[in-house]
Amino acid sequence: METIRILLVEDDPPTRRRLHEALASDPGFDVASVDNIADARAAIAADPPKVLVTDLELPDGHGTALTAEVRANHPGIEVLVISVLCDERNVVAAIAAGASGYIVKDALPEDIGDTVRQVLQGHSPLSAAIARYILRRLQPDTPRVQEGNAQLGLTRREIDILWGIAKGLTYNEIADGLGISRKTVPNYIKSIYRKLEVNSRGEAVFEALTRNLIQL
Known part of the structure; x- marks a missing residue:
């Protein structure tokens, strides 16, 4: 065997x-x-x-x-x-x-x-x-699916940071990759969590994947 x-x-x-x-x-x-x-x-x-x-x-x-x-x-x-x-x-x-x-x-x-x-x-x-x-x-008639990606209000920078979260990057790695201050990353992440109505990285990644906001 x-x-x-x-x-x-x-x-x-x-x-x-x-x-x-x-x-x-x-x-x-x-x-x-x-x-x-x-x-x-x-x-x-x-x-x-x-x-x-x-x-x-x-x-x-x-x-x-x-x-x-x-x-x-x-x-x-x-x-x-x-x-x-x-x-x-x-x-x-x-x-x-x-x-x-x-x-x-x-x-x-x-x-x-x-x-x-x-x-x-x-x-x-x-x-x-x-x-x-x-x-x-997966239910097509749920309000959260009907609202669509456009209505979430995520900025291009927030999408980039969301991708970094999904890839498991640290705050420093995200900041260096995007050329922004490390101190601003937590504020972006708080905004992402608020717009996606989530409370953790895993939840944010799930929402992003199901809404086709990012691809891994």
Whole structure:
């Protein structure tokens, strides 16, 4: 039987240990763990895994950006995101970026391995809550879809910064890339969040992708 290489990206040590042990308990899995995006990129470049299991809120960026990057550069890698319950927007943002499904952080050990195998079999494991959320977002007659992109009032600069957020860039990297002051970036981001009616990077990326404001 072929051994399935899995790369786990989780910055919380207890959660990382628990998920690693749950995955490693399957004799068919070969598991490596890192705690940030930079180390994940290095590990993927050195020896691409079959499955990437990544948290979303990471110390050096967002798992949504890592997901989009992996899907663009390594289409053979399946991506699962690690989520907490009631985090539909962030999970859907990751799915929009290319993730195949998600693992709940407090899932039972046997369920974690089963979820990985479901993805490898071509399935997309989603909770009922997330499935309902996706359906609501796709309804053509919802007011938020009807309002259209033009009515959001995002400026060209805000779109550029939104793209930087989606790519997981730091404030300094966004500022340097656009030739603006680093101190102004948080103000732009606050304006973006207000116009998109969101409260986090993941939510902003999801809204931007579903409204075709940016492409990753």
